[in-house]
Amino acid sequence: MPDWQALRSEFPLLDRYIYLNACSLGPLPRSGRAAIERYARDWDTQGTPVWFSDWLPLLDRLRTRIRALLNAPEGSTAIAPSVSVALTTLASGLPLPPGRDKILIGELDFPTIGHQWLSRPGFEVEFVPSKDGMTIPPEAFAERIDGRTALVATTHLFYTTGYLQDVRAIADAAHAKGALCLIDGYQTCGCVPLDVVAMDCDAFVGGCLKWLSGGPGTAFLYVRPELIPNVRPQGTGWFATRDPFSFTLEELVFADDARRLETGTWAVACHYAGLAGLELILDVGVEHIQDRLRDLTDRILERCDEAGVKTFTPRERDRRCGIVTLECDRPEEVEARLHAEGVIVDSRPGRVRLSPHWCVNEAELERGMDLVLEKLKTPVR
Template structure:
């Protein structure tokens, strides 16, 4: 990766009041709240109070467009290729409703994807879901994708950074395997965008999902869906609404026409407070730069891994940290108990089956890691 001039990371901490009170190492569950995001939500409330409904036409529709445009910048996506949705599940249901399964009923996904991906198609009687296993809970070998994808495959739906291991999947190769058999590739980047560089055009991705909740620091309620423009024009989701209409303010109930761009995947009125929060969080990321954040993340993960191994923790982690995001899984007999004991000491981490999950971000420090390690030595992690 090219050298990038890094921000002064310790100065970035002042923007996150939580960090003055807690050691917050849980960005992969929920990014820390910044003053900027709080101010943006307040601005939304001020506009609501000042203008009432006319805030919609004067300002709020513009804020939705600005969020789409910032996402396009983040993902290096062309103008008009990003739609807003309230959750990954809703965005997936729009996509799932637009695919033709008659000749290609197969959906290839993996045991390490966030379960809402398989659920979307397991609930459909017209698809055949293939869930590729993982031997180690850390990754899924590329050969398994190659063996499973065939001429009956409509879609390969998998994740960029895996939520329960932190592995960065080789998405360029996965997309190429899908395309070689005429299938589409949908990548869930909820755990990736922000902490890992994404270029949807260079990676030739058909559909990419991300959202504010975690590494984009924007809280709940808004996700962003990229659809490759040439593909978008051919998809007609049957899960739809007036936001998908080419001329939504014509209020014509008798004729439905899809918007020519990615707005055809939108359904209804977005939560505006969430749009303001998501956009403010994303500005922080764009300002620091994803390349610089990634470099800092590599340093932090290497430091954390070294400290944890030094006290005998067993980790489920990629052998090559260059292929690993900001999620470190510590094997534990009773992870929920450890998370609770750490929270009592104002150290915030999370747990997933069999593991304590720690996720440092650019606003964390090596001192945070030292405090975590000292506290872990006081809990019996093997009990």
């Protein structure tokens, strides 16, 4: 079991705030700060040769760590600057079953998933409703998959309720009717053990910003290896080609592996930080972080129940992980007042969202919850 108290000193921000917003922006670890400083030093001391001495090896190492996080086979993952860009590439590039034009998305999914296909003429987007505003059972997806459904695209864990979907059941339902399945795991990368092969999804996207504490600019995607030869994004760049340094202009030959999903020069500064966060979390062990977060969210739910505050997060321990959302008719006001008192939370329409960092200790959680519940109950006049 990790020594949470010792690990806490890796995150200086946690000494200044009770941090209950790790699912939005993970705190910067000391190793991340050191990596950003190393990036500037490497660039400044070497100039162009830095590409070969440090930057390309760093990208290789990042790819290895991404594969470890996802349990993905070699050659099946690519780096992207954001999850939206990763989704955009997949939206045009995935070899969807011919003659089908329907994309099925969960009503509680993150908006950027819907936008990918709403922006593309020729697709009909259908949203699977949630009966309780908190969950969508896999059967609700299964019922709507028909002979027109090309793709089921949904998130692993809902960002406004914290519900962890049974994505294997959704993928099975899609495949049973000849459709593909894409999973957005941004809210599970770093807090739920991942195995894209066991999930049996056709594509997966995620990134380092949130639970991986790697800052913005490092996202990634996976495509099932058998599909890769037929993946042809409509919008690409020279680093997606088989041999970028041939400088071939008049023909496009995609890389054989998932690098065909990449585009141009990588945002290397971001990847220094992204790699540092990812390596720290892999060292701690995602399965331990998951257990810790389930303990912390158990306690948040208990405190809300005792105070009579309505929550939108499932009770079953294995159907949630790090997010609990609370009903609130003035979430932005509550967020601002908590910030003024040293507690960082997030607001979403009609809700205050709590996602404790896994190094928040028990005393801090109690103090944080005292303040959250007090602000919820006492509006500013």
